[in-house]
Amino acid sequence: MKSRFLIPLGIFVLLVVVLIVGLNHSREVGVLQSPLVGHQIPDWELPMLTDPAKRMGSRELKGQWYVLNYWGAWCYACRVEHPTLLQAQHDARVQIIGVDWVAGNQDENAQALEWLARLGNPYSTVVTDLDGRTAIDLGVAQAPESFLVNPQGVIVYKEPGIITPEIWRREFLARLPPQSTAPVANEGGS
Amino acid sequence: MRTLSTGAILLMILLALAPAHTAWAVDPARMSDPALQARYEVLIHELRCVQCENNSLADSDASIAADLRHQIRDMLAAGKSDQEIKDYLVSRYSEFILFRPAYSWRNAWLWGLPLLLLILGVVIAVRVIRQRGALVDNEDDVDVSHS
Numbered sequence: 001m002k003s004r005f006l007i008p009l010g011i012f013v014l015l016v017v018v019l020i021v022g023l024n025h026s027r028e029v030g031v032l033q034s035p036l037v038g039h040q041i042p043d044w045e046l047p048m049l050t051d052p053a054k055r056m057g058s059r060e061l062k063g064q065w066y067v068l069n070y071w072g073a074w075c076y077a078c079r080v081e082h083p084t085l086l087q088a089q090h091d092a093r094v095q096i097i098g099v100d101w102v103a104g105n106q107d108e109n110a111q112a113l114e115w116l117a118r119l120g121n122p123y124s125t126v127v128t129d130l131d132g133r134t135a136i137d138l139g140v141a142q143a144p145e146s147f148l149v150n151p152q153g154v155i156v157y158k159e160p161g162i163i164t165p166e167i168w169r170r171e172f173l174a175r176l177p178p179q180s181t182a183p184v185a186n187e188g189g190s
Numbered sequence: 191m192r193t194l195s196t197g198a199i200l201l202m203i204l205l206a207l208a209p210a211h212t213a214w215a216v217d218p219a220r221m222s223d224p225a226l227q228a229r230y231e232v233l234i235h236e237l238r239c240v241q242c243e244n245n246s247l248a249d250s251d252a253s254i255a256a257d258l259r260h261q262i263r264d265m266l267a268a269g270k271s272d273q274e275i276k277d278y279l280v281s282r283y284s285e286f287i288l289f290r291p292a293y294s295w296r297n298a299w300l301w302g303l304p305l306l307l308l309i310l311g312v313v314i315a316v317r318v319i320r321q322r323g324a325l326v327d328n329e330d331d332v333d334v335s336h337s
Contacts, residue, residue: 035284042282104253132257139282141240141254 034139034158041068041147041155042137046127049100049109056097056127058153065094065176068147069123069163070135072101073111075143081162085122088168093176094148098123101143102130148172217248217259226266233262233272237279238287246289 036042045057069085071078089096100112109128116126129135138147141160148157148171156175159167217234221227231248237258239250247255247262258279265275279287291297 033284033286035281104256131260132254133261135254136257136261136282139284141283 034155034160036139036147036155037158039155040153041149044134044137046099046129046134049098049112049126049128052128056125058149061097061149062153063151065151066149067094067096067172068099068138068149069096070099070101070129070138070140070143070145072103072105072143073108073115074103074105075101077162078144079119081144081164082119082122084163084165084168086120087165088163088172089122089124091173091176091179093179094172095124096122098126099134100126100128101132101135101140102128103132103135103143148175219259219263221263221266229272230263230266233266233275234259236289237262237276238289240283240287 041058043058045055045059048054048056067088071081085096100109102108105111112126112128116123144159144162146159146163147155148159150156157171159171163172221230234248235246237247239245239247239252239255240258241252241254242250245252245255247258262275265278270278276288280292285291291300293301
């Protein structure tokens with residue numbers, strides 16, 4: 001009979017455990033898990049920032065590792081991320097493609113060019129998403145967001161926020177094939 | 191003190207008026223077909239702004255929300271069904287974009303749990319009431335001087 005009083009206590013303990021597990025394993029607020037990870041990247045093709053007559057897209061990049069980095073001159077967090085990308089560009093195994101996301105910002109493209117001229121350009125190519133269609137097709141919710149795409153065109157990782165040097169090592173470099181014997185390029189070439 | 195409270199009241203009035211203005215500004219777009227417009231309005235109220243989680247697409251003025259509304263209008267105009275539009279957005283942004291989770295096996299606990307808890311509660315309540323009744327019946331036989 002006495003054990004009956006343990007039932008509410010048991011339920012309470014169970015609830016506490018469930019809530020603790022739930023809190024620890026829930027994703028960070030504001031961070032979406034992309035359903036595209038592990039799948040072929042949706043075909044994209046965007047005009048170049050410097051020469052809108054030319055376009056570049058997922059087809060041209062087949063066979064190469066690349067990072068697609070959504071960014072904008074209006075985006076403060078992108079400014080925080082920028083030095084990491086400047087460092088990261090020196091790895092020969094992967095190129096970083098920048099997408100200047102206009103996102104309704106008047107004069108965004110000019111500001112983006114000014115940004116790259118002033119702060120340094122970490123990108124092998126910069127394209128621009130004028131109407132945000134590609135952003136939606138890739139499930140981009142905010143900036144910065146970055147996709148790591150393998151030579152088969154599969155998204156192997158998505159970083160839904162700022163790439164820090166630690167994230168770059170742990171989530172991006174760790175997924176690339178081992179480095180060949182070539183020495184790491186030295187710094188200072190910005 | 192008096193001036194302070196007047197200021198506070200003024201502030202309250204201003205705050206009360208503020209949402210009315212933003213509600214006007216958010217989505218001026220109208221679709222030419224009233225039937226599509228009606229479906230559009232239902233959709234944008236059921237889909238979450240992916241950047242500002244507690245707003246629907248209907249009441250967010252974030253640029254991504256504007257882009258998503260534009261996308262939805264285009265898909266409606268192209269003859270897509272509501273389900274096709276939702277499926278597309280879920281395939282890109284995950285189920286997170288739906289304010290009303292889908293009825294799927296994965297979400298069974300989500301929809302089922304409240305009902306389960308209700309049944310459990312009723313069962314417990316019935317048992318407790320029955321036991322109380324039994325206790326009272328017993329107590330009737332004994333002397334209940336303390337009650």
